[in-house]
Amino acid sequence: MSADHPAPSASAATPAPSDFIREIVAQDVAAKRHEQIVTRFPPEPNGYLHLGHAKSICLNFGVAREHGGVCNLRFDDTNPAKEEIEYVESIITDVQWLIAGWADHCLGFKPKGAHPALQAVDGKPDYYLAPVDPSGLSVPVSGLAAEPFYASDYFDALYEYALELIRRGKAYVCDLNAEDTEKYRGAPDRSGQDSPFRNRSVAENLDLFQRMKAGEFPDGARSLRSKIDMASPNMWLRDPLLYRIRHIPHYHAGAKWCIYPLYDYAHCLSDYLEGVSHSLCSLEFVAHRALYDWVLENLGLPRPLPHQYEFAKLVPTYTLLSKRNILRLVQEKVVAGWDDPRLPTLSGLRRRGIPASAIRQFVISVGVTTFNSLTDIAVLEHAIREDLNAKAVRRLAVLRPIKLVLTNISAGEALACEAVNNPQDETPTRRSVALTREVFIESEDFAEVPPPKYFRLKPGGEVRLKYACIIKCDEVVKDASGQLVELRCTADLTTRAGEPNVDRKVKGTIHWVSATQAVDAEVRLYDRLFTIPAPGAEEDFKKFINPHSLEVVTAKLEPALAQTTPDDRVQFERLGYFTLDRKDSAPGRLVFNRTITLKDTWAKPGGSK
RNA sequence: UGCCCGAUAGUGUAAUGGUAGCACAAGUGACUCUGACUCACUUUGUCUAGGUUCGAAUCCUAGUCGGGCAGCCA
Numbered sequence: 001m002s003a004d005h006p007a008p009s010a011s012a013a014t015p016a017p018s019d020f021i022r023e024i025v026a027q028d029v030a031a032k033r034h035e036q037i038v039t040r041f042p043p044e045p046n047g048y049l050h051l052g053h054a055k056s057i058c059l060n061f062g063v064a065r066e067h068g069g070v071c072n073l074r075f076d077d078t079n080p081a082k083e084e085i086e087y088v089e090s091i092i093t094d095v096q097w098l099i100a101g102w103a104d105h106c107l108g109f110k111p112k113g114a115h116p117a118l119q120a121v122d123g124k125p126d127y128y129l130a131p132v133d134p135s136g137l138s139v140p141v142s143g144l145a146a147e148p149f150y151a152s153d154y155f156d157a158l159y160e161y162a163l164e165l166i167r168r169g170k171a172y173v174c175d176l177n178a179e180d181t182e183k184y185r186g187a188p189d190r191s192g193q194d195s196p197f198r199n200r201s202v203a204e205n206l207d208l209f210q211r212m213k214a215g216e217f218p219d220g221a222r223s224l225r226s227k228i229d230m231a232s233p234n235m236w237l238r239d240p241l242l243y244r245i246r247h248i249p250h251y252h253a254g255a256k257w258c259i260y261p262l263y264d265y266a267h268c269l270s271d272y273l274e275g276v277s278h279s280l281c282s283l284e285f286v287a288h289r290a291l292y293d294w295v296l297e298n299l300g301l302p303r304p305l306p307h308q309y310e311f312a313k314l315v316p317t318y319t320l321l322s323k324r325n326i327l328r329l330v331q332e333k334v335v336a337g338w339d340d341p342r343l344p345t346l347s348g349l350r351r352r353g354i355p356a357s358a359i360r361q362f363v364i365s366v367g368v369t370t371f372n373s374l375t376d377i378a379v380l381e382h383a384i385r386e387d388l389n390a391k392a393v394r395r396l397a398v399l400r401p402i403k404l405v406l407t408n409i410s411a412g413e414a415l416a417c418e419a420v421n422n423p424q425d426e427t428p429t430r431r432s433v434a435l436t437r438e439v440f441i442e443s444e445d446f447a448e449v450p451p452p453k454y455f456r457l458k459p460g461g462e463v464r465l466k467y468a469c470i471i472k473c474d475e476v477v478k479d480a481s482g483q484l485v486e487l488r489c490t491a492d493l494t495t496r497a498g499e500p501n502v503d504r505k506v507k508g509t510i511h512w513v514s515a516t517q518a519v520d521a522e523v524r525l526y527d528r529l530f531t532i533p534a535p536g537a538e539e540d541f542k543k544f545i546n547p548h549s550l551e552v553v554t555a556k557l558e559p560a561l562a563q564t565t566p567d568d569r570v571q572f573e574r575l576g577y578f579t580l581d582r583k584d585s586a587p588g589r590l591v592f593n594r595t596i597t598l599k600d601t602w603a604k605p606g607g608s609k
Numbered sequence: 610u611g612c613c614c615g616a617u618a619g620u621g622u623a624a625u626g627g628u629a630g631c632a633c634a635a636g637u638g639a640c641u642c643u644g645a646c647u648c649a650c651u652u653u654g655u656c657u658a659g660g661u662u663c664g665a666a667u668c669c670u671a672g673u674c675g676g677g678c679a680g681c682c683a
Binding site: 018019023042043044046076078079081082177178181182185186187188189190191192219220223232233234235236238241243244245246260262263264267283284285286287288310312317365366367369370371372373374375376378379381382383385389394420423424453455456464465466467468470495497502505506507508509510511571573574575598599600601602603 | 616619625632633634643646676
């Protein structure tokens with residue numbers, strides 16, 4: 001039942017995905033351009049991972065996995081102002097969860113205690129290569145098969161490379177402040193101007209840069225810049241900054257540094273140092289690719305060099321996917337935290353009960369292209385239902401109970417009924433549920449004035465109680481105010497399993513629980529967080545928050561549900577898939593989250609069919 | 610009004626000069642002790658205009674529309 005991690009055979013059934021990136025990789029493999037395929041997943045630890053990252057994770061780990069390669073989890077932590085250890089921990093947990101049982105054997109390996117310092121400017125350090133058999137060498141850290149990588153572990157190496165760039169006349173120390181730097185840069189349709197400090201001597205640059213590192217200058221006073229082309233039509237080639245001064249400690253590197261490298265300088269070299277063959281990132285970095293190549297080439301590094309390829313981000317409907325916007329929802333308490341089950345964060349999705357395998361299936365089915373698309377969230381929902389339909393046990397639960405009395409069953413009686421745990425199993429197992437005089441049924445399953453084609457219970461009508469028998473509604477009892485008190489019905493006991501009329505057909509079958517044996521539970525019914533398909537495109541997305549994204553009910557459950565664990569996947573028959581909330585449940589207190597409803601072609605907006 | 614990228618059913622994605630296919634969504638029906646699942650069937654597409662070619666979604670030209678680029682963020 002625990003089953004975010006299907007048997008390998010299950011995933012082997014799905015054909016290997018194909019896309020333009022995998023074609024490139026396949027060509028490189030065929031041409032033997034790299035010793036092995038190495039990719040990386042490089043989040044900055046400044047927030048929680050979400051569905052968009054899942055796409056990147058599945059692509060990067062997927063490519064590695066398909067070629068017997070590795071994928072490194074690397075923290076792209078070059079900006080100490082934004083990064084926190086809390087995020088590092090959540091990212092490790094989420095990555096581990098998403099790839100478990102699928103690509104965890106591809107996780108890049110770094111020998112424990114390896115010293116990350118540079119060995120030689122022209123030679124690669126040798127610690128990046130993954131072992132042939134990770135299981136034989138791995139030292140679990142936080143449950144991971146390997147230690148994650150940190151860009152900040154390369155600060156020494158990066159500094160040495162910067163010195164080399166200066167020696168080669170390819171970088172200089174610039175004294176322009178941020179504002180003036182921007183002015184000199186020009187605009188997309190207007191050439192920039194050379195910095196007045198562009199032609200300093202190598203000796204002066206070397207001296208100044210070393211003094212920057214030594215802490216002689218305040219934040220922003222100077223920067224190290226590449227010397228490329230201030231007239232380039234590509235803004236990112238107009239002498240972009242390599243290093244800035246920041247007198248703040250780093251969560252991982254400590255207090256050693258007061259100069260920190262920028263993304264464009266650190267990323268390509270980090271890839272290089274780790275032996276990355278294919279560096280996959282999103283489309284907004286297309287313009288940066290020239291800079292990525294420039295750094296590597298102007299350092300004269302030996303080939304093969306890593307190459308950057310870009311793909312379109314995932315943008316699903318009815319949700320928000322940027323860290324910045326999710327952070328806002330968390331801070332403004334629109335949701336309860338980063339792991340709120342309504343959020344598209346991996347921790348939220350996990351808590352909601354969505355299996356990692358369903359997320360993987362979803363991002364794979366969406367494909368990898370260079371087209372900025374809007375993906376219908378229904379594709380995710382389909383993947384979740386398909387996954388859960390196969391693995392969830394069926395149970396009876398009533399969300400909004402009304403009382404029903406079976407007048408021909410006596411008060412102390414309990415008729416055992418056999419119920420199927422999962423009809424999708426090859427050899428389904430069964431359990432017993434008790435039919436008693438008083439039961440609860442769903443209030444939606446009774447209508448005093450039924451709409452057309454209503455298959456459920458109505459006055460004088462018949463319906464089958466699932467796994468039990470057919471009942472007939474004889475009387476609707478109301479109190480003085482007209483409120484429904486109970487339904488009085490007779491049970492046709494000859495329609496029970498093993499009885500002569502078991503095959504008698506009625507149009508409707510409804511779920512129920514014994515009133516005397518039911519256990520109570522808090523059930524959280526989640527719906528989409530936004531009312532419009534593309535809240536991210538709005539100036540103020542808060543105007544489009546769904547006021548009904550969470551509804552809490554006290555439900556009546558069949559007793560077997562009291563034994564549920566957070567790893568279980570359960571279908572409440574006719575209602576949807578549910579999971580125990582791992583945070584708020586406690587012994588004696590059951591809290592269930594609705595993962596997703598069952599498809600309902602009857603109650604669809606637009607009415608009956 | 611500089612440079613770069615993109616455009617195939619409602620949505621997403623294949624077709625790599627040779628029959629426009631798949632998934633989701635939507636609809637119809639069958640089945641059903643879950644109005645679920647499953648099964649069958651159906652609707653809907655190459656941005657526009659030229660050109661190359663025996664043949665163009667694919668190649669070329671122009672246009673249209675959309676996205677990206679001017680952080681000492683990543």
